[in-house]
Amino acid sequence: MNQFDEFKTMMDSYIGKYGKTVKYNACLHETSFSDAESVYLYDSSRKDIEVINMDKIAQGMYRSIRFPSSNKIEDSIATNDAFVICNDNKWYFIEFKNQKLNKTKDSVSKKAYGNWHMLLDIIYEMKNTNCLRTFQYDNPIEFARENVILILVVSEEKNPNDAKRIHDCILAGEKYVPAFLEKLQKYIYHDVFLHTPATFEQYFVKKFFTRFIDK
Numbered sequence: 001m002n003q004f005d006e007f008k009t010m011m012d013s014y015i016g017k018y019g020k021t022v023k024y025n026a027c028l029h030e031t032s033f034s035d036a037e038s039v040y041l042y043d044s045s046r047k048d049i050e051v052i053n054m055d056k057i058a059q060g061m062y063r064s065i066r067f068p069s070s071n072k073i074e075d076s077i078a079t080n081d082a083f084v085i086c087n088d089n090k091w092y093f094i095e096f097k098n099q100k101l102n103k104t105k106d107s108v109s110k111k112a113y114g115n116w117h118m119l120l121d122i123i124y125e126m127k128n129t130n131c132l133r134t135f136q137y138d139n140p141i142e143f144a145r146e147n148v149i150l151i152l153v154v155s156e157e158k159n160p161n162d163a164k165r166i167h168d169c170i171l172a173g174e175k176y177v178p179a180f181l182e183k184l185q186k187y188i189y190h191d192v193f194l195h196t197p198a199t200f201e202q203y204f205v206k207k208f209f210t211r212f213i214d215k
Helices: 003-017 054-066 105-125 140-147 160-171 179-187 197-208
Strands: 025-027 050-053 082-085 091-097 148-154 191-195
Touching: 003 050, 003 082, 003 105, 050 054, 054 105, 091 105, 105 140, 105 148, 105 179, 140 148, 148 179, 148 197, 160 191, 160 197, 179 191, 191 197
Parallel strands: 091 148, 148 191
Antiparallel strands: 025 050, 050 082, 082 091
């Protein structure tokens, strides 16, 4: 059993503990849906992988456990769109934004802290299950700095200049990230990446994952 399967086993135990039912398994395409424009940023024709839909956990199950008096989605803790653990045992939070990059800063920063808080709350409550064999329960901050990675995927059409810079930097063997992502790396993450859907598919999904979903 790999780390991703271990994590899902822990999550299933947590959900069952409270008598809930949550269908959190998804693919990248499904989690890239933008409510504001009613479009998917990551098209269904692209190579896809299995992920955990973080909104399904935060907006229903987790909110009802920690904030049972509320039935408002807006009272849910802010989380990234998708979560997956790769075969290299790195933890990836993936956020899709179908808007201009300069408008994503506040939302992405808020989700960075909220997402990690929610997962730690669940992980520590389920610590006695011994599901996560390699998690550093004695130092979760150090674990995040060594293993947790954030990927922000933004619309190429709405960010043509940034999209060109992303592509050019990749070809040059470099990485382009805005200052607010770099700051999150300093405080929370092992690494951060900025992608368009095309570069995300080419240089991340196809390169690093083998757990593909059949179309």
